[in-house]
Amino acid sequence: MSLHHHFEVRLPAWVEPFIGHWLNGGGPPLDTLEHRMLLAIALSAENVKQSTGGPFGAIVVSQETGHLAGIGVNLVTGSGLSAAHAEVVALSLAQRSAKSWDLGSTAPMQLISSCEPCAMCLGAVPWSGVASLVCGADCIDAESAGFDEGDKPLNWTQNLAARGLDVKVHVLRQEAARVLQEYAEMAGEIYNPTRGQE
Amino acid sequence: MSLHHHFEVRLPAWVEPFIGHWLNGGGPPLDTLEHRMLLAIALSAENVKQSTGGPFGAIVVSQETGHLAGIGVNLVTGSGLSAAHAEVVALSLAQRSAKSWDLGSTAPMQLISSCEPCAMCLGAVPWSGVASLVCGADCIDAESAGFDEGDKPLNWTQNLAARGLDVKVHVLRQEAARVLQEYAEMAGEIYNPTRGQE
Numbered sequence: 547m548s549l550h551h552h553f554e555v556r557l558p559a560w561v562e563p564f565i566g567h568w569l570n571g572g573g574p575p576l577d578t579l580e581h582r583m584l585l586a587i588a589l590s591a592e593n594v595k596q597s598t599g600g601p602f603g604a605i606v607v608s609q610e611t612g613h614l615a616g617i618g619v620n621l622v623t624g625s626g627l628s629a630a631h632a633e634v635v636a637l638s639l640a641q642r643s644a645k646s647w648d649l650g651s652t653a654p655m656q657l658i659s660s661c662e663p664c665a666m667c668l669g670a671v672p673w674s675g676v677a678s679l680v681c682g683a684d685c686i687d688a689e690s691a692g693f694d695e696g697d698k699p700l701n702w703t704q705n706l707a708a709r710g711l712d713v714k715v716h717v718l719r720q721e722a723a724r725v726l727q728e729y730a731e732m733a734g735e736i737y738n739p740t741r742g743q744e
Numbered sequence: 745m746s747l748h749h750h751f752e753v754r755l756p757a758w759v760e761p762f763i764g765h766w767l768n769g770g771g772p773p774l775d776t777l778e779h780r781m782l783l784a785i786a787l788s789a790e791n792v793k794q795s796t797g798g799p800f801g802a803i804v805v806s807q808e809t810g811h812l813a814g815i816g817v818n819l820v821t822g823s824g825l826s827a828a829h830a831e832v833v834a835l836s837l838a839q840r841s842a843k844s845w846d847l848g849s850t851a852p853m854q855l856i857s858s859c860e861p862c863a864m865c866l867g868a869v870p871w872s873g874v875a876s877l878v879c880g881a882d883c884i885d886a887e888s889a890g891f892d893e894g895d896k897p898l899n900w901t902q903n904l905a906a907r908g909l910d911v912k913v914h915v916l917r918q919e920a921a922r923v924l925q926e927y928a929e930m931a932g933e934i935y936n937p938t939r940g941q942e
Contacts, residue, residue, distance in 0.1 A: 556750035626839055646824055666868045669894050675938060
């Protein structure tokens with residue numbers, strides 16, 4: 547096993563035409579929270595359909611204008627990286643576009659996720675500089691589909707609010723949860739690590 | 745601002761010769777927790793000296809043999825990615841070497857971090873498949889140097905233990921905390937995001 551000095555995360559090839567179609571009239575404009583969530587959910591569903599990862603999608607947009615700045619889908623199995631969750635991918639790609647680790651350095655930015663972030667992604671949100679977080683499905687939906695959300699502080703929404711981060715949950719929850727449920731029903735891969743104790 | 749479809753994280757050029765020297769007798773063998781921690785601390789100090797990021801270093805080793813599998817230093821400012829913390833970098837590079845998102849798929853692996861992980865990295869630990877976590881400096885040391893550790897569950901060590909993850913804290917705490925303290929004294933950059941509200 548040789549030591550590596552770099553790693554890379556790349557969106558699957560289907561994403562670019564999919565987004566192009568959406569922005570060119572194939573989807574509604576990214577004006578309201580519901581319209582933005584529709585795109586995050588569509589990404590989660592397409593990621594399953596294309597067999598490129600788990601049923602999670604996320605986008606980063608300008609809070610005011612809805613301008614799309616970052617796209618993410620779950621890429622754990624495809625990239626071989628356990629941190630390649632949709633939210634981390636979307637935030638990182640938005641930071642590449644912004645040429646800054648601080649997405650708040652220009653205008654207020656918003657992270658929209660098809661599902662409430664897991665413990666890791668929740669921890670990543672304040673570091674990214676986004677001004678607000680919008681979630682579709684919640685923890686219970688993810689866990690009833692077999693996913694582990696990790697150990698989060700019970701009062702996580704208040705904690706983010708105390709940091710000046712606006713949080714909206716349950717935006718199109720049913721539509722988002724349906725994608726998780728369908729993934730569970732088709733017995734999609736649930737990637738839980740083994741810790742060397744198989 | 746154009747949309748990006750991939751991002752990359754690369755260790756600074758000084759890391760390869762630095763590690764080569766360490767493994768070829770420049771440092772002690774990676775047999776005990778203290779010896780492993782010495783390398784994580786040395787990486788944290790060198791990262792500051794080389795001006796390539798914040799005062800944090802981490803390694804992933806085989807728990808039994810000490811074989812080095814992954815190296816990480818904080819690369820937030822250099823990479824422009826807020827998620828490029830030392831632990832995430834070390835875990836991701838170890839996963840690249842293992843060609844798997846599950847570091848537990850072969851032998852039990854260990855993450856050694858010069859500082860107790862922040863909320864994001866703590867969330868990343870169970871997803872990575874490592875069997876154990878070893879920390880040097882703690883939350884208080886990091887926060888008194890000006891860093892934000894995020895909102896972690898109060899009982900995080902028990903939570904990891906309940907998941908079958910062994911945790912050791914305060915291994916060479918003083919030596920690890922000294923690097924944080926020196927960074928604070930030289931007024932090193934503390935990268936706190938602005939959320940569009942400067």
